[in-house]
Amino acid sequence: MKAARSGTKDGLEKTKIAVMRKVSFLQRKDQLGNEDDAGYLDVAVSEVKHPPPQLSPMPEGLTNHQVVRRHILGSIIQSERSYLESLRRILQEYQRPLMEADPRILSPRKIRPIFFRMREITQCHSMFQIALASRVAEWDSSEKIGDLFVASFSKSMVLDVYSDYVNNFTNAMALIKKACMSKPAFLEFLKKKQSSSVDRITLYGLMVKPIQRFPQFILLLQDMLKNTPKGHVDRLPLQLALTELEMLAEKLNEQKRVADQIAETQQLARSVSDRLLSKQLNSEQGSLVLCETLIETVYGERGQVLKSKERKVFLFDDVLICANINVKGPPDISSLVPVGPKYTMKWSAPLLQVQVVEVGQEASQNKDTFFQQSGAKRPSGACKAILGPPRLYQELQELQHDLFVVEEVTLLVGTLQGMYQNLNTTVAQDWCLALQRLIRIKEEQIQSANKCRLRLQVPGRPDKSGRPVSFMVVLNTPNPLSKISWVNRLHLAKIAQRGENSPGWLCGEDEGKTMAPFWCPLLACHMPVFCGLSSGSPVSSHSPKICRC
Template structure:
């Protein structure tokens, strides 16, 4: 024992130079065994702690090594604002890396990061109206915070603005081709900023790779090399592709020149899309591996919680595809503003072709194992039609996704799944088409009358949705808490979902001859007819009855997710900014006559238009009795709210009271034909009636239509007197009054806000013409009795006077010079480029025009806040004021248009959209706008 102890002491002394070796007082073999076991346990704990500390050191070293300084030519990123982090302590934890900011131990990423990709879309509904947001895990320590706000944009000189020159996109005297090339710069500037955000996300994903690989070769690896390769497959390649693209494009936009070429960069980027394909193909395996490793390894679980939840792994299946979609939109805009003889044009065309083909291949690339579904006859079962329908089940409305295959109708709902899990459908029921029948009114079993929500309740819900959207914008503008924003978003989705569930009221019943009946509710008889005809067409084939086994049903249901053609719930307010807004105003339709009927019948027509995301019936002709050639000649005025299509259905009236629909006790009329036309703004917005014919099942219906708005007679005539205010330049009036906003504008707005802000239809309902003219004369004469007269005048006359003042300005408030640029800016597809352009154009306005516009803008927003009472939404106000503030003077209009006869209708909807864009934008500060601290400069 003594010799052993002495030997041990010598060996330990070598491990502790200059210090006494640990002493062990061991009196027996049993005591030695107990001490040995204790030391082993202690050593294992120390080894685990050492491994964790080693991993942290490697992780942080890799983070710092991956953050080399930017080349001097690129501007330095600013740190996040203090309000984002909350206080000095967390602000000091920020590390100034070019693309990723880190939180030191003890700090969690802000909730805005964790919810960055939260979306109440088709992927998240449970079809029962009980929507719940996907709860994301709390942020773990040492995880990167992705800076989603682009601070990099080409900082170009503003000398054109300072010298009073016209802005780049409307430089006076430039050719159209030159204007297009300047607009191209705006598109590239916004795209470059979003490209930076994408590189941020890729860098954040790459950061754990190096420390994970380093630990893989130790005795206690976090992941094996094979697991690391699977999880991070192709991320490095994607990052390098975009980093090279970014570094090559940035200097070109910084040193902008009209002759500069960059089409080859986009062409090269498109040619490397095969890397994305490999990434997408591997995604499912990568996600499964990451989940498996996080369950079996606590260390990896800590660093994978945020990534699997929606920032790194979960979102990256969609973010690369979204990136290609964004690039495709940008390519469209670039081609639009690139002359066909420019060297870049063929290169951009080729890049667009490659990108579109890639997107198509991704959409059509369906796993054969999931679609190898055959019918009982051995034929491939194909999806013919699918869509979202409301089912009335046990007295409750349920949103279902209905799939019509070649031999079966399947009703499903999307199951709730954990974050990162593959989305799946749950089959509620199916009916083989061989067993499916449409019961006649006499055969339908009686069911309680369908409860129809009153129209005013539906309208109230639409207004609530608009109000919540405004609140979300305010919260974002004020940098409110992300939890508050997410609560608002959830509430908005619940309201939209309620509207979708409760709007439909037209019954569509199907019956399984071997089982029960099912009842759907639709908003359009046209849609009901489409489903019925599609099913009946398939039933003409030789179909066999069958029963699906549980395995067959599982495979068929599993194929629905990949095969579906309708991906998003058709909620009313989910339209993207870059989608066509449709027509707003009034469509006048005259239904003349119809011919082609083989037998005499009692005939009538109905008209449907799409409104708030779904079709509704708007008008109905009288019944023309016992004829084969009805002559209705009836005119209807249909209000359009973002409408894009007009449908006409022709019915035979049934007077047999024995044929009652048991669902709603209405007599069932027979559809003789139906047809649909697109409402092309260029075709319908003319002064004259446009005659057209819709052919339907051998029947021809003749009709005429024209679209009108309140702005068709706008005309600007400068005043011959310069002593008044009407017809006088706004700069002259403000200089004479020594004010920033004309007195007439301030007084009219003050009076409206004092006693007219809750007036129903304020600014829409016209005042008495003689009252408006009297007020005009008083303001022109600068009469001392103006205030007394205003207090006694009808509020609609005061509102009309304000509109008249802006309408009679010799030049629109937003100026003739900038008009073409506003039209081009609002048409941009890329949101970042649009923001860049629209804010720059405001800065380009003369100060009196800009200050007056911002003053009016805030007033209109306050009016819209009272929408539940005054019924004037932001869009209604934009419809009233948009053309008034933007419509070019007559001389300018003729210069911009090809046909003088089209002056009254040209760009009316675009003018509305320009004002609506600013009304929906967070508050705009004159000081910040002029200082150019919030918006990118685009001057040369």
């Protein structure tokens, strides 16, 4: 467990013991029985009967850890009170007026998906606030809070309602944007609500808070754990609570990522003119492996940068798509809700025909095609390969040429008969050393640039004679790890396209759908298992080499 590992050694041992003993607050979804299967009940919570938690005045004689823990508890109380108030504002100031408006601004059929699961989330935190008030009232005698978080947020209902909300969030924002563009009354309603609020927060600013809530809890509990000494009664519950919340946040983040990718894929499909490709993107057959915003760079004849622009690159299990990004939108709407980018497909290529060109591999590629498409002149020397970015490579060539000339000058200076103040062997050698340092710096710049530079050879349209033509695409990744991820994913996705990697089985948990080949163990190649001791020839059948991804 991550929280237990970040704590003390005794905390880790106690965590293991607690897991083995199956303590009550570790019970999960499958252990709670019918209590969580009963479903959601809309129960009104009155602040008169259940006042919000209020921390009593600080008693005297507390240790430094106790004082800090009380301050952190106060932050938890204030944070939860502000969060619950934001949830209630969404329901009371937005959903209810829209449902009760006469004449109607939006139909209930459009309103319900926008605020999907908001009432259930509010109910969960209303119950948590009641339990928190009870715990705060006895804080000076118990000083325990970790088990309350485990008991409140390990229930299956919490994961279910938050999962539904996160999965629907992108769709809800799209519905709000569409309604703003088609219903001027709805746009005016949102503007008035924002201008009349004290904090001037938008509906989007309120609705994004459930997505941010568990990361906020995690930061507060991490601070609480840091200030909880060894042997404290609250240390183990805090470690367990952190573990529970981190797993929950990780699941929600992954669901949000998948939902965003699906929405981006659908938006891309609407901009594709190829009906077959558009149908493939809209269907469930194609699987999105990776998508990221990369910088495409176009170079001129001398290696100078002609154009540099952001592109959205989509890697599917069978096709690679590069799209232009258009983030412009109506200013009135973009100030209330993120408009989101629109994509226009620039090019697409079957994955099996895309080649990753690493440094030093250009000699094995078709140089005539490469230089014809890039617009650069072919350098002298038939076997010379361009290393790194063209501009840096050109500068390196110039430095190497100058070093060669200076070395020849040094030899000539050594043959001089007279003595001259600024023209002697020592000065010439200093020139050589300075140029050698510049060359090393330039080589380091090239190596650093190549770590973030993804170069792809992509098939283009055939020429007039029908011969296949390819062109080079240079993409800059945000960091070296991103480039490594792209290269690996491209390689594995191409391996998964082979016929021997098509799955021939069905899994019950997949509801009758075949498992995606990319996520299965992949057959990379065949290798002999046994070889003869003398001749070295294989004496048995081949065995598959498995690459697990």
